[in-house]
Amino acid sequence: xxxxxxxxxxxxxxxxxxxxxxxxxxxxxxxxxxxxxxxxxxxxxxxxxxxxxxxxxxxxxxxxxxxxxxxxxxxxxxxxxxxxxxxxxxxxxxxxxxxxxxxxxxxxxxxxxxxxxxxxxxxxxxxxxxxxxxxxxxxxxxxxxxxxxxxxxxxxxxxxxxxxxxxxxxxxxxxxxxxxxxxxxxxxxxxxxxxxxxxxxxxxxxxxxxxxxxxxxxxxxxxxxxxxxxxxxxxxxxxxxxxxxxxxxxxxxxxxxxxxxxxxxxxxxxxxxxxxxxxxxxxxxxxxxxxxxxxxxxxxxxxxxxxxxxxxxxxxxxxxxxxxxxxxxxxxxxxxxxxxxxxxxxxxx
DNA sequence: AACGCGGGGTT
DNA sequence: AACCCAGCGTT
Numbered sequence: 001x002x003x004x005x006x007x008x009x010x011x012x013x014x015x016x017x018x019x020x021x022x023x024x025x026x027x028x029x030x031x032x033x034x035x036x037x038x039x040x041x042x043x044x045x046x047x048x049x050x051x052x053x054x055x056x057x058x059x060x061x062x063x064x065x066x067x068x069x070x071x072x073x074x075x076x077x078x079x080x081x082x083x084x085x086x087x088x089x090x091x092x093x094x095x096x097x098x099x100x101x102x103x104x105x106x107x108x109x110x111x112x113x114x115x116x117x118x119x120x121x122x123x124x125x126x127x128x129x130x131x132x133x134x135x136x137x138x139x140x141x142x143x144x145x146x147x148x149x150x151x152x153x154x155x156x157x158x159x160x161x162x163x164x165x166x167x168x169x170x171x172x173x174x175x176x177x178x179x180x181x182x183x184x185x186x187x188x189x190x191x192x193x194x195x196x197x198x199x200x201x202x203x204x205x206x207x208x209x210x211x212x213x214x215x216x217x218x219x220x221x222x223x224x225x226x227x228x229x230x231x232x233x234x235x236x237x238x239x240x241x242x243x244x245x246x247x248x249x250x251x252x253x254x255x256x257x258x259x260x261x262x263x264x265x266x267x268x269x270x271x272x273x274x275x276x277x278x279x280x281x282x283x284x285x286x287x288x289x290x291x292x293x294x295x296x297x298x299x300x301x302x303x304x305x306x307x308x309x310x311x312x313x314x315x316x317x318x319x320x321x322x323x324x325x326x327x328x329x330x331x332x333x334x335x336x337x338x339x340x341x342x343x344x345x346x347x348x349x
Numbered sequence: 350a351a352c353g354c355g356g357g358g359t360t
Numbered sequence: 361a362a363c364c365c366a367g368c369g370t371t
Contacts (some may be wrong), residue, residue, distance in 0.1 A: 039366045080355025
């Protein structure tokens with residue numbers, strides 16, 4: 001039964017899979033690792049250009065390890081989930097400096113690396129080293145839940161265990177790299193989230209979900225993410241030809257990216273020249289500011305929060321000690337730093 | 350076990 | 361607006 005599904009997926013892969021990606025059939029663990037990290041929670045179409053740019057700038061893991069943080073973050077800019085970039089660098093440096101530049105080939109060692117979990121570990125172990133570890137990503141959850149008609153929530157602990165075991169059971173142990181590629185491509189192009197191609201699906205007769213008429217109800221998720229609204233008011237402070245720029249450090253969105261002077265509020269604030277002068281005077285001790293502009297309302301929708309606010313451009317005529325403690329950079333230095341899209345969409349206007 | 354983390358495409 | 365995307369780390 002399961003053997004049948006395995007061979008049918010392999011058969012589909014061999015004869016009908018037309019999906020192409022730059023890293024397909026790649027065997028260099030560095031390139032596989034890089035592509036997999038870029039693709040975590042990221043569509044292939046979105047990640048491909050980033051992959052090409054990373055390979056171009058860092059042909060080997062040593063090139064990546066020896067690069068400065070800011071250069072790498074600038075290349076990652078706009079891709080999101082920036083801890084991936086931080087962990088990518090940490091792992092590149094660890095392998096280069098501590099492992100003599102040799103990527104580990106054992107699954108247990110691979111998943112101990114920062115930024116590599118069960119999915120990415122199985123992907124590297126199978127694609128680079130052809131070891132029999134089944135990948136379990138969003139595609140595999142969906143394909144298996146439908147093929148076997150399983151309504152266990154995929155985001156529950158028991159669900160993860162159940163599907164992990166099933167994926168390993170279905171895996172073609174003789175051809176793990178090919179099979180893992182097959183089941184993910186099948187999920188992405190045939191067994192799609194919306195309007196899957198059930199009518200022409202080669203596995204239709206083997207699909208319990210189809211037989212029960214519940215394909216469009218699978219997979220089941222139990223968690224609902226809660227959203228919140230935040231107001232970000234950025235003061236772009238200019239002194240002569242320099243700008244106040246800070247790096248975000250807290251456990252919050254956009255950690256390790258840069259920003260201007262931030263005033264965050266839980267509610268909307270209404271600004272005019274007078275209220276801006278008052279606020280600058282009270283909060284920063286700035287007496288002689290010139291308000292150069294107040295932007296229209298800006299919005300950025302994230303998965304879990306909605307950021308709204310404005311950008312207020314201010315020129316200050318004299319520097320004082322409190323302000324001097326911040327970092328002031330000319331624009332040609334500012335543009336080398338990585339910023340969140342919320343700020344970049346203002347800067348590029 | 351629950352939560353937080355980006356940005357973009359599709360429906 | 362809701363959902364999803366070659367998930368992972370922290371608490």
